[in-house]
Amino acid sequence: MTDDLPNPALLPSGLSDLLPPEAAREAALVEAMMAVFASHGYERVKPPLLEFEEGLLQGSGAALADQTFRLMDPESQRMMGLRADTTPQVARIAATRLRDAARPLRLSYAGQVLRVRGTQIAPGRQLPQLGVELIGVDSAEADAEAAALGVEALAAAGIEGVALDITLPPMSPALLDAAGLEGAARSRLARALDRKDAAEVARLAEAAGPPAVFLVELLAAAGPADGALAALRAAPLPEAPRRIADNAAEVVAALRRRLPGLRITLDPVEFRGFRYHTGVAFTLYGPGRSGELGRGGRYLSGEEPATGLSLYPDAALRAAPTVALPExxxxxxxxxxxxxxxxxxxxxxxxxxxxxxxxxxxxxxxxxxxxxxxxxxxxxxxxxxxxxxxxxxxxxxxxxx
Amino acid sequence: MTDDLPNPALLPSGLSDLLPPEAAREAALVEAMMAVFASHGYERVKPPLLEFEEGLLQGSGAALADQTFRLMDPESQRMMGLRADTTPQVARIAATRLRDAARPLRLSYAGQVLRVRGTQIAPGRQLPQLGVELIGVDSAEADAEAAALGVEALAAAGIEGVALDITLPPMSPALLDAAGLEGAARSRLARALDRKDAAEVARLAEAAGPPAVFLVELLAAAGPADGALAALRAAPLPEAPRRIADNAAEVVAALRRRLPGLRITLDPVEFRGFRYHTGVAFTLYGPGRSGELGRGGRYLSGEEPATGLSLYPDAALRAAPTVALPExxxxxxxxxxxxxxxxxxxxxxxxxxxxxxxxxxxxxxxxxxxxxxxxxxxxxxxxxxxxxxxxxxxxxxxxxx
CATH class of the missing domain: 3.40.1630 (S-adenosyl-L-methionine-dependent methyltransferases)
Structure with a gap:
């Protein structure tokens, strides 16, 4: 080696080695969580890391188009993408090779995803990811199963005290639709909601008329699920928002039957980060300051109703208790x-x-x-x-x- | 979707989905084999899938330079490679972050590798790979440990009746050196050996003089280890080839102590596919027609003596007995x-x-x-x-x- 070569220890930013004992701990956490999915009937699939970009960027994959590494396939002369998310791949498998399998189709996966750029909170460009997709059923029980699986999987990894935060991404658009808001007025109100600027939401909703006024109430309703659901019940919502609110109540009830002690919060008007969700969406938070450990929610898998869950083993690794190594x-x-x-x-x-x-x-x-x-x-x-x-x-x- | 789009089920050649139940079986085999490595003190590392190409293509990685996908890192504006092999990454970790760890350093890994082109026998361009690297010790015991680990790991995956084929990649060059062969005469003899063309090897070796004549005997000696070792012992070899032969005998003896029933063959002049090996190299074959399940051997990890083992879970999956799925x-x-x-x-x-x-x-x-x-x-x-x-x-x- 000569002095002209770069430091061999240097890796590209956001890419790192996992060393002993963390690499073994991460693998053990992944398999413990996958075993929970398997025990609930989820069958593992393993899509390739690389595939043609059209497949990767379809449906929910479109949201990650600018985060996807691309390279030319010398065999086909077509562009391939290095997956930035596994859900679009599972949707492809469900719609093609498993098209004739009975529904609901329960699939699980575990593997690596790669992103062109890290974010300030998540600087990693290679992230381990595991999860489930529950395809072909649109029911509150299905959403509750996916969310409860996340809690049970994290418990299997030794992480207790997980909290679930539910959001209803279609709620705000449905209220803006019901208020007949379009163009600049709609954008202004959506931005104010995005910033959680209650005063500005109140001012704009007042000007926009009755259905939008519910946005003010619902913005204030965010918090523990029981209170938020009571506020949703009390509000004289128009038809489409009412259906969304009733569905949220059903999902929470189905979750309570599964996990009576689970801490659930509900933020009815939050919609950031869940662009492709068509119903209830959720985030799992670890205890203390351990942060976000997974997320999921209802979406369209191709043309089928679906709900899914992704867990982040790197975050779980930081939240999980360390175990004594064998002597x-x-x-x-x-x-x-x-x-x-x-x-x-x-x-x-x-x-x-x-x-x-x-x-x-x-x-x-x-x-x-x-x-x-x-x-x-x-x-x-x-x-x-x-x-x-x-x-x-x-x-x-x-x-x- | 319109008819203009390519068939979404189509994946690039050599890249495929693993479906149920195979994906779960492969993951279970990988973890069962990794558990064997861990029980012998091998600690898991997880290098990233992507890193700067200089790091990936150093040392043993140079052999896979033309099989490595490359892409530009938009952050650093430098070229990165998608790993085609994990050994160079483990060598980098051993030489940098684990430079001060006690030797011998026992590391294990499991993950995916990607190759630009498949071969006729192995058309896959994404291959699962797991293995161990045993760094900082040059002894027959070390080589025997790596090879025996492969047999034990495959047994843990349910694969019994594995056979071990040992080659001595430095033997032919050492004999050609001892014979003072250079240039065209050396290339002709090396090519004849490569083709296992005994008549041509005999003719060329005769012309080249005494030390090369051993090549004829050693070519014929290939077969069960005991016979091959007897032929090596009997041959009045020059000094360097003698050391290689004695080392082979020590490795086989160390293996016999570990696995008395193991079927071992030895081909002293074979050197194809083991370009970077500096001592004993080996291939593990499954029973019947299940083919090559792994390989390994002695090499240089940076500047340290090392021996390693790679197993191919996709091949193991084909060779392993299927197990009944839970009801x-x-x-x-x-x-x-x-x-x-x-x-x-x-x-x-x-x-x-x-x-x-x-x-x-x-x-x-x-x-x-x-x-x-x-x-x-x-x-x-x-x-x-x-x-x-x-x-x-x-x-x-x-x-x-």
């Missing part, structure tokens, strides 16, 4: 391979000597296998432990001191 | 969520009704939860099974008929 046992030259295999079956990690230079404690070992016995290493004299494999059947033969 | 239980509307959770804990997959249109058998369910009891569905009348959760502690409460 490491050093295997000196000439050790008994059968005794070593027995240790591994019992959950120990074994580290074999490969040359006379290998040092047990430098390699993180706390024990050494000597003559069929586990000997404690480090601090003070070596201490004999029980003989390997000498325990009664079913009982661990090795005492962990 | 699916339909949960009608108004079911008891606690009973459903108990079923999932016992290993059943539950599928909840989300609308009156849901049909249990169409959704693959063989049982239905009715009033706290599991009822068999399909063929003939429904049959009562045991009550859920009524079994004795530790015994499965549900009889699978």
């Amino acid at each position: 490491r046992v050093f295997l000196p030259a000439g050790h008994d391979p059968a005794a070593a295999a027995a240790l591994r079956r019992e959950g120990w990690v074994t580290v074999a000597a490969l040359s006379p230079a290998d040092e047990a404690t430098a390699l993180g070992c706390t024990r050494e296998l000597r003559g069929g016995r586990l000997v404690a290493l480090g601090r003070g004299a070596a201490v004999d432990a029980d003989a390997v494999g000498a325990g009664a059947a079913g009982a661990p033969p090795i005492v962990r001191e | 699916r239980v339909f949960l009608p509307a108004g079911h008891d969520p606690a009973a459903a959770a108990a079923l999932r804990r016992e290993g059943w997959v539950t599928v909840a009704a989300l609308s009156p249109a849901d049909e249990a058998t169409a959704l693959g369910c063989t049982r239905e939860l009715r009033g706290g009891r599991l009822v068999a569905l399909g063929r003939g009348a429904a049959v009562d099974a045991d009550a859920v959760g009524a079994g004795a502690a530790g015994a499965p409460p549900i009889v699978r008929e």
Whole structure:
């Protein structure tokens, strides 16, 4: 290597190595969460990382068009995209190869997504993502199943105390429609809502007439679900907004049946970040300051009603409790391979000597296998432990001191 | 969608979707194999899919330069590569962020690699890959550990009867060096070896003089390891080839201690496909016609001696026995969520009704939860099974008929 070459440790911004023990922890979290999805009948699919851009950017994928890396396929001379989201791929699979599978179709996925640019809050350009898509059914039970799966999956990853925030992305447009608002007046009111500027929303809604006035009430209603639902019930909403409000109440009720203790908030007029959602949308927040751990909601998968959930394992990794790593046992030259295999079956990690230079404690070992016995290493004299494999059947033969 | 758009089901050649149940099986195989690596002290790393091309194409990565997709990083205006192999990334991590970690450094990885073009035998352009790198030790024990890990990992994936083929990539060059062969004469002999053209090797070696004559014997020695090692022992080899032969004998002996029953073959003059290997290299073959399941061998990780192993989960998936999928239980509307959770804990997959249109058998369910009891569905009348959760502690409460 010469001094002219860039620092080999340098990676492009937003791309990083996950080192021990985090890489193993992330993989374990992913599989624990995928196992929850599988136990509820979700079957795993694995779309490729690269495909023709038309497929990737259809439907919900259009929202990520400017975040998608593109490259030329030398075989077909057509442009391919590196996926920035997995949902459009699952929609493609549901609409083509699994077109004839029974509905509702329950699919799950786990993999990496890549984005051209990171954001200030999420600077990563490669993000692990896992989730489910529930395709071909439009019911409150379906939305509740997707959201509850997120809570159960995070619990399986050791993350308790998750809160669910529900939004109703079609509500504001429906109220603006009902008020007959168009053009500049509509844009101004939408922007004021976006900024949560209550005074400006009140001023513009007053000028726009009765149906828009509900926006003021609904903006104030955001908070714990029960209060927000009561405000929605009390408001004399026009027909389309009423249906949206009633559906929200049904979804919350279906969630309460599944997870009576779940903390649910509802913000009826919030719609940022859920551009392609056609019904209830939700965000899962971890306890304390751990932030957003996943999101989902109702959308169109091709031409089918669908609801989905995405979880972010990198965020879950930061929120999950760390677990103790298994202890490491050093295997000196000439050790008994059968005794070593027995240790591994019992959950120990074994580290074999490969040359006379290998040092047990430098390699993180706390024990050494000597003559069929586990000997404690480090601090003070070596201490004999029980003989390997000498325990009664079913009982661990090795005492962990 | 209009007729002008390409068929959305069409994916670029060599890129494909893995559907149920294969995607779940592949993920389970990967984690089962990674667990074997972890039990031997290998710690997982997860390098990014994209990085600056200089890093990717260093060392062993140079061999895959023309197979690497490249794209411009809009942030740094530098070229990035989509990894075609993970080994160069692990070498980078070992040389930089883990430079001060104790040696031997045991690292493992699992992920996807992408290649610009597939080959005739391996048309895939996205390949799952997992493996280990054992860095900072040059011993026969280390090579044996890497190869034995492959056999043990495949066994954990249910693949028994794996055979190991060992090659010695530096042997032919060392013999050609010892014979003082250069230029056209050397190229002709190397090509004849490459084609395994014994008559031509004999003719050219005869002309080249004594040390090259061993090539004829060694070409004929390929086969079961014991015979090949006997031929190597018997041949009065010059010094450098002798060291390579003695090392091969040590590696085979170290392997026999670990896996006495393993079928090992040795081809001393084969060197194709192992361009960057500096010592013993090996290929793992599945039983029957299942083909190559992995390969590895000794190389240089930056400036450190290293040995590694890569396994191909897509090939393992084809070679592994299929396992029965868990049975699916339909949960009608108004079911008891606690009973459903108990079923999932016992290993059943539950599928909840989300609308009156849901049909249990169409959704693959063989049982239905009715009033706290599991009822068999399909063929003939429904049959009562045991009550859920009524079994004795530790015994499965549900009889699978």
